[in-house]
Amino acid sequence: MDGNRLIGRAGLWAFTGLAALFFLLPLYVMVATSLKTMPEVRDSSIFALPLAPTIGPWVEAWSHACSGQVCEGLKAGFWNSVIITVPSVLLSVLIGAVNGYALALWRARFAEAMFAIMLVGAFIPYQLFIYPLALSFSAVGLNSSLPGVILVHVIFGMPVTTLIFRNFYSGIPVDLMNAARVDGAGFWRIFGEVILPMSTPIIVVAVILQATGIWNDYLFGLIFAGREHQPMTVQLMGLVNTRMGERPYNVHMAATLLTGIVPLAIYLLSGRWFVRGIAAGAVKG
Amino acid sequence: MKDFPHASEGAAIGIDGLGIRFGHHDVISDLSLDILPGEFLVLLGPSGCGKSTLLNAVAGLIDVHAGTISISGRDVTRAEPKDRGIGMVFQSYALYPRMSVAQNMGFGLRVGGMAKAEIAERVQRTAKFLQLESLLGRRPADLSGGQRQRVAIGRALVRDAEVFLFDEPLSNLDAQLRADLRVEIKRLHQSLGSTMLYVTHDQVEAMTLADRIVVMKGGEIQQIGAPAEIYGRPANLFVAGFLGTPKMNFLEGDVAAESGRRMFRAEGLRLDVTGMLLDNPDFAGPATLGLRPEDLSPAGPGEEAPLAGEVTLTEPLGPETIVWAALGAGQVSLRMGAENFPAPGDRLHIRPDLARASLFDRATGRRL
Numbered sequence: 042m043d044g045n046r047l048i049g050r051a052g053l054w055a056f057t058g059l060a061a062l063f064f065l066l067p068l069y070v071m072v073a074t075s076l077k078t079m080p081e082v083r084d085s086s087i088f089a090l091p092l093a094p095t096i097g098p099w100v101e102a103w104s105h106a107c108s109g110q111v112c113e114g115l116k117a118g119f120w121n122s123v124i125i126t127v128p129s130v131l132l133s134v135l136i137g138a139v140n141g142y143a144l145a146l147w148r149a150r151f152a153e154a155m156f157a158i159m160l161v162g163a164f165i166p167y168q169l170f171i172y173p174l175a176l177s178f179s180a181v182g183l184n185s186s187l188p189g190v191i192l193v194h195v196i197f198g199m200p201v202t203t204l205i206f207r208n209f210y211s212g213i214p215v216d217l218m219n220a221a222r223v224d225g226a227g228f229w230r231i232f233g234e235v236i237l238p239m240s241t242p243i244i245v246v247a248v249i250l251q252a253t254g255i256w257n258d259y260l261f262g263l264i265f266a267g268r269e270h271q272p273m274t275v276q277l278m279g280l281v282n283t284r285m286g287e288r289p290y291n292v293h294m295a296a297t298l299l300t301g302i303v304p305l306a307i308y309l310l311s312g313r314w315f316v317r318g319i320a321a322g323a324v325k326g
Numbered sequence: 327m328k329d330f331p332h333a334s335e336g337a338a339i340g341i342d343g344l345g346i347r348f349g350h351h352d353v354i355s356d357l358s359l360d361i362l363p364g365e366f367l368v369l370l371g372p373s374g375c376g377k378s379t380l381l382n383a384v385a386g387l388i389d390v391h392a393g394t395i396s397i398s399g400r401d402v403t404r405a406e407p408k409d410r411g412i413g414m415v416f417q418s419y420a421l422y423p424r425m426s427v428a429q430n431m432g433f434g435l436r437v438g439g440m441a442k443a444e445i446a447e448r449v450q451r452t453a454k455f456l457q458l459e460s461l462l463g464r465r466p467a468d469l470s471g472g473q474r475q476r477v478a479i480g481r482a483l484v485r486d487a488e489v490f491l492f493d494e495p496l497s498n499l500d501a502q503l504r505a506d507l508r509v510e511i512k513r514l515h516q517s518l519g520s521t522m523l524y525v526t527h528d529q530v531e532a533m534t535l536a537d538r539i540v541v542m543k544g545g546e547i548q549q550i551g552a553p554a555e556i557y558g559r560p561a562n563l564f565v566a567g568f569l570g571t572p573k574m575n576f577l578e579g580d581v582a583a584e585s586g587r588r589m590f591r592a593e594g595l596r597l598d599v600t601g602m603l604l605d606n607p608d609f610a611g612p613a614t615l616g617l618r619p620e621d622l623s624p625a626g627p628g629e630e631a632p633l634a635g636e637v638t639l640t641e642p643l644g645p646e647t648i649v650w651a652a653l654g655a656g657q658v659s660l661r662m663g664a665e666n667f668p669a670p671g672d673r674l675h676i677r678p679d680l681a682r683a684s685l686f687d688r689a690t691g692r693r694l
Contacts, residue, residue, distance in 0.1 A: 214418050214420065216416040216417065216418045216419075216420035216493075217418075217420045217422070219382075219385070219387050219407075219414070219416065219420065220414065220416060220420035220421075220422075220478075220481075221422070221433075222386075222387060222406075222407050222408070223385060223387075223407045223408065223412065223413070223414045223434070224408065224433050224434030224437055224481075224485075225406075225407075225408030225434055225437040225438055226433070226437050230437060234422075234433075235422050235424075238423075238424035238425075239423055239424055
C-alpha cells in the first residue's frame with residue numbers, strides 16, 4: 042500500500058469512527074446514567090462510568106415510577122403497547138399484502154386510480170385527519186378504546202404496506218398467475234398457496250417497518266387509546282414530566298431505554314432479513 | 327413413451343369471428359380457425375403478431391370482445407380456464423416456486439378436489455412417463471431449465487386434458503436442449519393423440535412439429551397449411567420471407583406476355599416462366615420472383631444458365647454450404663454441397679428450378 046492510499050484509508054477510518062462516536066455517545070450517557078444512583082448522578086460527570094453499577098433505577102422505572110398520580114412504573118404501558126402493536130402490525134401487513142396482490146396481479150378496474158388515491162392518503166400529514174377521525178370515532182363509540190387505536194394504526198399503515206407489497210408483486214411473472222388460473226385456483230387460493238409463500242422477505246420488511254412505527258407512536262396512542270390502554274410511549278412522557286422534588290435522571294434514562302428496547306431488538310435481530318428483503322426483487326421461478 | 331394411459335382423445339377447437347381488443351386497439355378482429363381433433367397446430371409469426379393473444383384467448387386468460395370459441399363442440403367463450411379441459415405450458419415455466427415438483431404437478435388436481443391418494447397416483451404415473459420420478463421431491467429452483475420445462479409439461483399432462491396449449495415453451499432453453507425437448511414434445515403428441523396448439527416464432531419448431539402451420543402477422547392469418555405447403559407454396563411475400571434460412575431469394579422485375587410465352591424480365595435477365603403453374607395466369611405487371619436457395623444450382627459446362635454473377639461470400643455449415651453471389655438483379659444465396667463449392671471472386675453460372683419457384687404480385691404481395 043503506498044502512502045497516498047494509507048492516508049486515504051486513515052481519513053476514512055477517522056470519519057467513520059467519529060460518526061459512530063457521535064451516534065453512540067448519547068446511548069452511552071443514557072446507559073451509564075441509568076446504572077448510577079442519584080447521588081452519583083449529581084456528583085459525577087455525565088460521561089463518567091458508574092462507580093457502583095446498580096439496576097435499581099431499572100426496577101424503579103419498570104414497576105414503581107410515577108406517571109401522573111399512578112405509581113406503577115412502565116410495565117402496564119409495555120403490555121398495552123404489545124396488545125396495540127401485535128394486532129395492528131398483523132392486520133396492516135395482511136391487508137397491505139392483499140391490496141398489493143390485487144393491484145399488481147389482478148387487472149382490477151380502476152386499480153391505478155385507487156392506488157393513486159391511497160398514495161395521496163399516505164403523503165398527507167396525518168395530523169390533519171385527527172380531529173375528524175376523533176369525532177367520527179366518538180360518534181360510533183370507538184373513541185378511547187383498544188379497537189379504536191388499532192383501527193387507526195391499521196388505516197394509516199395500509200398505504201405504505203400496500204405500496205411495499207405492490208412493488209414486490211409487480212416483479213412476479215404474469216405466467217405464474219395464468220398457470221394457477223389454468224389449474225383452477227381463484228383469487229384467495231392463489232394468494233394463500235402460491236403468492237404468500239413467496240413473500241417471506243417482503244413480509245419481514247413490512248413487519249419491521251410497521252412494528253417499529255407503531256411501537257414508537259405517541260400521538261395516536263395519546264388521542265385514541267384512552268386511559269386504560271395508554272401505550273408505553275405515552276406513559277413514558279407522563280413519567281418524565283411528573284415532578285416531585287428532584288428529577289430522577291437515572292430512572293428517566295432507564296425508562297427511556299426500556300421503551301426503546303423493543304424496536305432496537307427488532308432491528309438488531311432482523312437486520313440481515315431486512316436488508317435482504319429490501320434488496321430482493323421477485324423470486325425467480 | 328408408448329403407453330401413457332390417457333383417458334381423453336383430442337378435441338376439436340373452433341374459433342369463429344374472434345375479436346380481441348386492448349383498450350380501443352383491435353389486436354385481433356374477425357379471425358376464424360378450425361383445429362381438428364388430435365391435430366398439432368402451430369401458430370407461427372414474429373413477435374407482436376397476435377399469436378400469443380390468440381392462444382391466451384383459447385385458454386380463457388383474456389377477454390374476448392367478439393366471436394366464439396368452442397372446444398369439443400361446447401361453447402367456452404366465457405368459460406373459466408379450468409372449465410375448458412386444457413393444459414397449458416408457458417415460456418417462463420411458471421412453476422410455483424415454493425412447492426415441490428410433486429406439489430406443482432398435483433396442484434390443479436388438489437384445487438379440483440381430487441382425493442389425495444388418486445392425486446399421488448396420477449402424479450406418480452405422469453412422472454414415470456416423463457422420467458421425472460427422481461425429481462418429485464425437489465423445488466423448481468433446484469432444477470435445470472430443461473427439467474423445469476418437463477415438469478411444466480407434466481403439470482399440464484397430469485390433468486388429463488383434451489387440449490394442450492404451448493406458449494413458446496422452448497424459447498428460454500439453449501439450442502441443444504431445445505432440439506431434445508422438441509423431439510420429446512413430438513413423441514408426446516404421437517403417443518397421446520391430444521389436440522395441441524403451439525405458439526412459436528421459431529420456424530424450425532413449426533416445420534418439425536406441425537401437422538398444419540398458421541402463419542400470422544399483425545393479428546391476421548397469412549396462410550394455413552401443411553409445413554411443406556407453407557414452405558413450398560407461400561401465399562404471399564411475407565410468408566415466403568419469414569420461412570427458410572437463408573431467406574428465399576427475391577428478384578424484382580415484371581411479368582409480360584411475349585409472342586405467346588410468359589416472360590419474367592429483370593435487370594440483365596429474361597426468364598421464360600410459361601411452365602410455372604399460376605393461380606392467376608393472365609397477370610402482367612410488376613412482380614417478384616422467389617427462389618429458395620436450394621432451387622438454385624450451378625450450371626455445368628455446356629448447360630444453359632440464365633443467371634450469372636460473382637461469388638461474394640461462402641458459409642460452410644458442415645453438411646452443406648451457403649454460397650452468396652451478386653447478380654445484376656440483386657444478391658442471391660445458393661445451397662450447395664459440403665465440398666467443391668466456389669470461392670469468393672469466382673464467376674458463377676446459375677440454373678433456377680422454375681418448377682419450384684414462386685411469383686408474387688409486387689403491388690399486393692400475393693402469390694400469382
